[in-house]
Amino acid sequence: MTRKLPATDVVIVGLGWTGSILAHELTGAGLNVVAIERGPWRDTATDFPPAYAQDELRYRIRHDLFLRPEQLTMTFRNNASQTALPIRSWGSFMPPNGVGGGGVHWNAETWRFLPSDFELRTHLVGRYGEKFLPEDMTIQDWGITYDDLEPHYDKFEYLCGTSGKAGNIRGLIQAGGNPFEGARSREYPTPPQKQPYGPTLFAQAAQGMGYKPFPQPSGNLSQPYTNPLGVTIGPCTYCGFCEWFGCGNYSKASPQTTILPALIRRPNFEARTQCEVSKINLDKSGKRASGVTYVDSSGNEWEQPADLVLLCAFQLFNVQLLLTSGIGKPYDPRAGEGVIGRNYSYQVTSSVGAFFDDKIFNPFIASGSIGMCIDEFNGDNFDHGPHGFVGGGYMGAVQTNGRPIQTARTPRATPRWGAEWKKAVAKSYLSSYESVTHGSCYSYRDVHLDLDPTYTDRFGRKLMRLTFDFHDNELKMSTYLTDRLAEVVQKMGPRQLEKHPRRGPYDVTVYQTTHTCGGAIMGVEPKTSALNRYLQSWDVPNLFVMGATAFPQNPGYNPTDTVGALAYWTADAIVNRYLKSPGPLVQI
Amino acid sequence: MLFSVDASPPWNFVFTIQGSTMVAKEIRLSANAIGKIAPGAHSTGEGIPGSSRSDFGMRRRQFLVSTAMTLVFSATSAQALVVKDGLPWPPSAGTPPTTIHPGPWVYFTPEEGAVVEALVDRLIPPDPQTPGGKDAGCAVFIDRQLAGSYGSAEGLYMHGPFADGTPEQGDQSPLTPAARYRQALAALDKYCRAAYAGKPFAQISDDEKDKVLSGLEKDEVQLEGTSGRAFFEYLLQNTREGFFADPVYGGNRDMVGWKMVGFPGARYDYRDWVERHNERYPLPPVGIAGRRE
Numbered sequence: 001m002t003r004k005l006p007a008t009d010v011v012i013v014g015l016g017w018t019g020s021i022l023a024h025e026l027t028g029a030g031l032n033v034v035a036i037e038r039g040p041w042r043d044t045a046t047d048f049p050p051a052y053a054q055d056e057l058r059y060r061i062r063h064d065l066f067l068r069p070e071q072l073t074m075t076f077r078n079n080a081s082q083t084a085l086p087i088r089s090w091g092s093f094m095p096p097n098g099v100g101g102g103g104v105h106w107n108a109e110t111w112r113f114l115p116s117d118f119e120l121r122t123h124l125v126g127r128y129g130e131k132f133l134p135e136d137m138t139i140q141d142w143g144i145t146y147d148d149l150e151p152h153y154d155k156f157e158y159l160c161g162t163s164g165k166a167g168n169i170r171g172l173i174q175a176g177g178n179p180f181e182g183a184r185s186r187e188y189p190t191p192p193q194k195q196p197y198g199p200t201l202f203a204q205a206a207q208g209m210g211y212k213p214f215p216q217p218s219g220n221l222s223q224p225y226t227n228p229l230g231v232t233i234g235p236c237t238y239c240g241f242c243e244w245f246g247c248g249n250y251s252k253a254s255p256q257t258t259i260l261p262a263l264i265r266r267p268n269f270e271a272r273t274q275c276e277v278s279k280i281n282l283d284k285s286g287k288r289a290s291g292v293t294y295v296d297s298s299g300n301e302w303e304q305p306a307d308l309v310l311l312c313a314f315q316l317f318n319v320q321l322l323l324t325s326g327i328g329k330p331y332d333p334r335a336g337e338g339v340i341g342r343n344y345s346y347q348v349t350s351s352v353g354a355f356f357d358d359k360i361f362n363p364f365i366a367s368g369s370i371g372m373c374i375d376e377f378n379g380d381n382f383d384h385g386p387h388g389f390v391g392g393g394y395m396g397a398v399q400t401n402g403r404p405i406q407t408a409r410t411p412r413a414t415p416r417w418g419a420e421w422k423k424a425v426a427k428s429y430l431s432s433y434e435s436v437t438h439g440s441c442y443s444y445r446d447v448h449l450d451l452d453p454t455y456t457d458r459f460g461r462k463l464m465r466l467t468f469d470f471h472d473n474e475l476k477m478s479t480y481l482t483d484r485l486a487e488v489v490q491k492m493g494p495r496q497l498e499k500h501p502r503r504g505p506y507d508v509t510v511y512q513t514t515h516t517c518g519g520a521i522m523g524v525e526p527k528t529s530a531l532n533r534y535l536q537s538w539d540v541p542n543l544f545v546m547g548a549t550a551f552p553q554n555p556g557y558n559p560t561d562t563v564g565a566l567a568y569w570t571a572d573a574i575v576n577r578y579l580k581s582p583g584p585l586v587q588i
Numbered sequence: 589m590l591f592s593v594d595a596s597p598p599w600n601f602v603f604t605i606q607g608s609t610m611v612a613k614e615i616r617l618s619a620n621a622i623g624k625i626a627p628g629a630h631s632t633g634e635g636i637p638g639s640s641r642s643d644f645g646m647r648r649r650q651f652l653v654s655t656a657m658t659l660v661f662s663a664t665s666a667q668a669l670v671v672k673d674g675l676p677w678p679p680s681a682g683t684p685p686t687t688i689h690p691g692p693w694v695y696f697t698p699e700e701g702a703v704v705e706a707l708v709d710r711l712i713p714p715d716p717q718t719p720g721g722k723d724a725g726c727a728v729f730i731d732r733q734l735a736g737s738y739g740s741a742e743g744l745y746m747h748g749p750f751a752d753g754t755p756e757q758g759d760q761s762p763l764t765p766a767a768r769y770r771q772a773l774a775a776l777d778k779y780c781r782a783a784y785a786g787k788p789f790a791q792i793s794d795d796e797k798d799k800v801l802s803g804l805e806k807d808e809v810q811l812e813g814t815s816g817r818a819f820f821e822y823l824l825q826n827t828r829e830g831f832f833a834d835p836v837y838g839g840n841r842d843m844v845g846w847k848m849v850g851f852p853g854a855r856y857d858y859r860d861w862v863e864r865h866n867e868r869y870p871l872p873p874v875g876i877a878g879r880r881e
Contacts, residue, residue, distance in 0.1 A: 051876070052854070054855075061833075062737075062738060068744075070742075070743050076756075078754070083751065088759060196862050196865070197865035197866055237856055238857075238859060239857065239858065359866055362858075416824065417801070417827075419715060422848075425848070430850045508757060
């Protein structure tokens with residue numbers, strides 16, 4: 001039996017970065033906000049104390065912070081000719097669980113997208129012509145510009161205290177920063193983190209080749225910082241337990257260290273944890289959300305009515321909730337019609353391993369986002385004409401960890417076990433170095449999300465089905481980028497160098513990034529997008545859908561800065577436009 | 589245990605924060621009283637002034653004076669944590685791992701344990717500098733892992749139908765890791781006794797052991813009723829985990845794996861060493877449970 005609760009102004013599904021930001025902005029505007037979170041409450045001091053947070057087995061290998069696949073997973077196949085099977089244990093990406101969401105265990109690499117990324121199709125067709133793009137590529141413009149988003153990027157970065165060096169302040173190129181970035185209104189809130197040996201050598205090599213290396217922008221702070229909400233973050237200690245881990249040191253920007261301490265004190269905010277939203281409810285007209293239904297951990301079902309529903313779950317689960325709630329037309333890849341499940345995209349990473357005889361890199365001295373990068377081969381920063389592909393990525397020496405179960409490296413020809421393996425591991429651990437490319441993944445007609453015909457979750461709901469493989473464009477891009485990266489690494493003077501470009505087929509067991517994107521994308525018209533430029537549902541105007549769900553394709557950067565900026569952009573639209581006149585913010 | 593306790597009727601616990609101390613109180617409530625504190629009561633605020641939209645929070649505040657966090661467990665009421673008016677900050681909420689000590693096998697039979705010790709000692713053989721897998725505690729590590737949540741595939745999606753699928757779709761076995769080890773170790777025993785004059789794996793020569801392992805790795809040694817290659821991959825991964833995981837889990841004894849490569853373990857402040865380029869970090873490793881001198 002579903003029991004109905006008293007209505008609230010706003011119900012938020014998921015209390016990660018976007019849910020926290022919207023809750024803060026909307027409670028600030030005087031609305032009563034209830035946030036419903038599937039996972040547990042998580043707090044810095046109690047859940048990640050430095051006494052035992054540095055535990056590779058528990059967090060990296062056994063996935064202690066992540067959603068349990070038993071609770072919810074999805075099925076996967078490379079293409080429509082295969083039968084999709086359940087992802088029984090996470091591999092390629094790690095869906096978050098609990099308050100703070102992915103903001104708890106992210107690396108905190110805080111990149112803005114390029115101005116051309118937001119108008120991608122228009123930009124590429126303008127420069128290369130329509131025929132240059134693969135026929136089945138479905139990339140689109142976002143419906144907003146970099147300039148629209150700039151103040152909101154700024155707001156998110158100042159919330160986080162991001163450490164970095166600006167490359168472009170109001171159009172003036174700054175020495176030491178990324179000269180390719182869009183104009184920013186001011187310098188980063190805190191200076192760059194210190195750089196260990198590997199990134200320093202990489203930057204010297206890159207500079208010698210005429211590239212413009214710069215420190216990766218980082219949400220692991222270089223110094224103490226008090227944000228505009230009055231919350232103080234500490235300096236990073238370079239412990240090397242960042243990605244996949246919660247930071248016990250209050251030095252990684254997360255909802256816990258930047259926003260929740262302020263939000264939770266608001267009398268008009270309430271969080272309910274361990275409650276899983278099973279459905280977004282619509283009224284009889286089907287054009288208005290009436291609230292959500294959720295199940296608590298005792299299995300009791302509740303209906304929470306609300307005037308405004310904000311879908312702030314992880315990208316994949318936003319799409320699943322739209323599909324299971326019957327909101328928007330599901331995408332049909334054969335007809336190329338429908339919008340929910342359309343334009344799923346991911347990320348295409350690769351690496352170059354290098355083995356040295358005379359160098360000690362201390363790989364364990366790391367943070368999720370220290371490193372020196374170059375951006376010459378990202379987006380459309382270089383002429384793609386001669387290369388026959390579009391897209392790109394940043395590359396560099398990004399020193400994230402030296403955790404030995406995961407990262408003990410050996411040269412390629414080494415056996416995987418036995419005396420020779422042991423000798424090679426002992427020799428290589430301190431003296432090898434891996435540099436990476438972090439590349440774009442564009443969208444295609446056949447790549448999509450829909451509901452699986454066979455497998456169900458614990459409530460009997462159909463699991464979502466992921467149909468995804470890399471396309472030639474991305475594999476060419478990865479080969480090209482990996483070759484350019486290898487040229488820089490070669491200048492670092494290794495004894496041996498190994499290229500690892502991304503190769504197909506896509507393998508759901510091999511970790512790359514948790515940057516799954518799309519499925520309910522923003523755009524300029526309802527025929528090809530689920531959301532308008534304010535991330536408002538075209539079909540249900542009192543429903544807004546946050547996160548990378550809205551990305552029409554994925555650029556060669558980490559998504560969180562843009563996810564945070566979009567949350568502020570939407571919050572601004574709700575407070576300053578929607579509340580004055582509830583209804584569609586874009587007329588068509 | 590704090591945020592994930594199973595409801596065990598008929599008990600009802602209310603956890604409250606008082607200053608910095610968490611207090612757990614067992615309460616016995618009538619269904620009526622539960623209705624008053626649990627979300628789901630149909631009442632509309634019971635005359636409390638102010639917004640009816642936050643009324644169950646208000647009612648809760650009345651019921652439990654000035655709480656920052658309330659956890660209600662029972663068979664009949666909601667098992668949601670409601671957070672309002674302040675951060676929940678109970679001390680020691682994240683459960684620290686329990687230190688594993690060597691001792692009798694917990695999951696393996698003595699015979700299985702002996703075979704696993706022999707297996708891990710060939711995957712990571714002893715040498716004059718560093719002990720092998722057996723003395724590093726890898727078999728103890730695997731035994732305790734199989735006896736725990738890893739062994740029982742806790743939290744994984746284990747619902748059918750089960751089909752083999754492609755390698756890119758990942759492991760689709762209906763077996764838990766614990767069951768897989770039991771089955772594969774029995775099949776390995778059968779294979780070795782047939783191939784090596786009745787001897788189990790632990791009693792054949794090192795060269796013969798390596799031949800069996802490499803046959804499993806290359807899918808040339810077939811085990812009855814199970815994939816030898818899949819077992820090899822699990823065994824290799826788990827052995828490496830046992831060699832490099834924190835010693836609290838029973839492997840990496842005396843931090844031998846970490847000392848071998850130069851990893852300082854669970855230390856967490858390298859601010860003074862970030863910019864000391866090309867210098868070997870001088871301090872010995874520490875584990876979660878500290879450092880054994």
